[in-house]
Amino acid sequence: MKEIIYTVRVEFGDCDPARIVWFPNFFRWIDASSRNFFVRCGVPPWHETEAATGMIGTPVVDTHARFVKTASYGDTLQVHTCIAEWRGKSFVQRHRILREDDLIMECDEVRIFAARRGDDATGIRAVAIPEDIRRLCE
Amino acid sequence: MKEIIYTVRVEFGDCDPARIVWFPNFFRWIDASSRNFFVRCGVPPWHETEAATGMIGTPVVDTHARFVKTASYGDTLQVHTCIAEWRGKSFVQRHRILREDDLIMECDEVRIFAARRGDDATGIRAVAIPEDIRRLCE
Amino acid sequence: MKEIIYTVRVEFGDCDPARIVWFPNFFRWIDASSRNFFVRCGVPPWHETEAATGMIGTPVVDTHARFVKTASYGDTLQVHTCIAEWRGKSFVQRHRILREDDLIMECDEVRIFAARRGDDATGIRAVAIPEDIRRLCE
Amino acid sequence: MKEIIYTVRVEFGDCDPARIVWFPNFFRWIDASSRNFFVRCGVPPWHETEAATGMIGTPVVDTHARFVKTASYGDTLQVHTCIAEWRGKSFVQRHRILREDDLIMECDEVRIFAARRGDDATGIRAVAIPEDIRRLCE
16 A cells, blocks of 8 residues: 655744644644645556546545644645545545654545546536546555 | 624635635635634633633544535525533534525534643643633533 | 635634634635636636736735734635736735724735746746736626 | 755645645644754754743744745655844745745745743743754754
8 A cells, every 4th residue: 555755844834823733734644645645656647547538536525524633824734635446436544754763643544536527617526436547555 | 503604705706716615715715714602602712711711622533524515606605513522621613504495515614612732832732622612602 | 906705714713712813814715706807807717818918917026914803713804805906017916894884994916917937837027918818807 | 044854745635625735734834843943953842942942933923925836745845944034023934935946935934932921721821942943953
């Protein structure tokens, strides 16, 4: 199972008046790590897959996160990302954020491979998991 | 059980290249709705409780969200927030985001009432749920 | 000269460890107020103008802001927006952010009306100011 | 004159429905590069200077930015930061954002060295430029 690490520097502006990372920012980094995972596995960027197959990306349909320790600016965090499970039209992407050996946060996301729905500018639908992409990520 | 509604206008900059709300922004709005819930229930702002009792806020320790429909700029969303469960040192805050009658996203958060941990500038610890705050929110 | 007001609630997460609004957030609000200005003047949303005339929006090419007073969470701010000057292919949009009578921040932006540049997915070019839009905004 | 480079990966979520970087994000990166400049010059982090001398950071009082070319996700940008001018109680920090040799954006910020104003939780005041910090940055 491939695991790819995405490194984050926590900045002053990522922190709130309690001087710790404001939690929505963890989801920013997880989303970046999700995309980085596919790029590093050799999957083409979504604007290329959109042109070739209509696939526009892997939106999240369900996410479950646990916040274990706080982080603050000056910290360097590492997001460890893998695909924990493949399902029919979705997959579970697992992210564990560490500061050296300390677990800061962990998150299981259910994502789908999505294409546009007909003429609808913002509607999306799940497509079957592309076999070539799956092979690149395992 | 009190339910408080927080209204959000979705802006152009809240949306991503797929032209839908970039999901970390939902957590921004949920966090704002969480604080708004306490303010509207009559709980003093956290900088006042910090001065009075050391309590600095209600950080999230666990969150579970389900994304049901997409939203895009121009939409007006309503975040319906209540406290679904009180536990010893934590509580479950439930948020349902609607566009008129359409459910867009729902989220159960476990939050704690937190105070600073000793001299540590960024460490926090859970305190027992303040009875006066609980009464205001039920 | 039309002036449109856009109201902002400052949230906890908009503030930084110095407990004041983190300044990039002012630009978030100014951008929302810029779009709101056109909507309130009766200009169709950009995805409609894109379909009709290729015009995708009004990107900023130059911005000059002055930060006068700090703001913090709990504050309600009002962004007063107008178009201070029309030029050949650009215009100056002026934003003044007030908390009641206190000036918090002011900003002059030079924006253009933009269309896509040929096949380039991310390149944009300035187009002449559409007369019908100008009339709606004066 | 010292120049420090701060590297940014542009992520999907940094881009808007026009598929280019949403401009407030440039200010996020500039603010990070501003702080990085001081750290790399050997200036202690602001929470240390706050404890030692009351100095809480270098808030922006005026900023002037010019957006030259667009950027999009997948791009790697380099923020070149220096201090272009020292004044009595303020300084001009200059940032140029490049993608390889292409200038994407440039920005001159006037910043001050700030301390808290008396008992006011969110008020700040300018202090004289600390000589030791200036020497580290030249």
